[in-house]
Amino acid sequence: MNKNNEICRVCLEPVKRTTYKTGLGKTVCAGCVRQYRNCFACDEFVDKERALRFSDGRYVCSECARGAVYEFDAKQLAKIKRRLAWFPEMPIAYKVVSKETLPKRRRRTPLNLGRSKPICENHGNQLLIVSHEIEILIGLPRELHEAIVVHELFHAWLHEHFTDEMLDKKDAEWLCSHMSLLYLRACRAKKPWRKIIKAGREQYLFKHAADFKDKVSWQIIHRLLREAKKKQKRSRVC
Ligand SMILES: [Zn+2]
Ligand SMILES: [Zn+2]
Numbered sequence: 001m002n003k004n005n006e007i008c009r010v011c012l013e014p015v016k017r018t019t020y021k022t023g024l025g026k027t028v029c030a031g032c033v034r035q036y037r038n039c040f041a042c043d044e045f046v047d048k049e050r051a052l053r054f055s056d057g058r059y060v061c062s063e064c065a066r067g068a069v070y071e072f073d074a075k076q077l078a079k080i081k082r083r084l085a086w087f088p089e090m091p092i093a094y095k096v097v098s099k100e101t102l103p104k105r106r107r108r109t110p111l112n113l114g115r116s117k118p119i120c121e122n123h124g125n126q127l128l129i130v131s132h133e134i135e136i137l138i139g140l141p142r143e144l145h146e147a148i149v150v151h152e153l154f155h156a157w158l159h160e161h162f163t164d165e166m167l168d169k170k171d172a173e174w175l176c177s178h179m180s181l182l183y184l185r186a187c188r189a190k191k192p193w194r195k196i197i198k199a200g201r202e203q204y205l206f207k208h209a210a211d212f213k214d215k216v217s218w219q220i221i222h223r224l225l226r227e228a229k230k231k232q233k234r235s236r237v238c
């Protein structure tokens, strides 16, 4: 028996020796790890024989594969935009990309699901943002895809309003995850997605207003978060 008396989430038996943890922190025993795989998106277990697999090695359950987004869809983006009380000013190029295109993360940390890159131009001695590039991992279920788009859009919005010195990287991650969580709540998205985004947000501790060097910028964000809450109640806009 292991020290913590942990129960395997697949066979529901106490785990004897080695325990394995999924991205969402579920415990699995050695025997079940051999026979089952967890879906990269929803973390549910599927029999290895029946699990679908993307060519990049990700296992996916049939439900997630059925509703997945494989290419950029302008209509879907317009729908997301309508729900947001904020939006980056500069033009954005969207792409749905392979796992290899996105920066790799350390082993045992959740998969990288998207990236937002500001494109800058030199004007005199000032570097100005002229557009953004947003990349989203291919094969994400629709609601999760939208949540990641919102996350990356908020990175773009932050890039337009804050320099790296003004906003701590971890604070930025917290804020972006928070925005996608507000979005999912407003859409009344299914629970696993909200749980996944929330778990992502909880990796970061949010510092408070006093830590911000620039009070004005902090006030903007504070107002945004408050408005998002209000609007969510009123018109399901986040
Ligand atoms: Zn087991
Ligand atoms: Zn799944």
Ligand SMILES: [Zn+2]
Binding pocket: 151, 155, 172, 173, 176
């Ligand atoms: Zn991020």
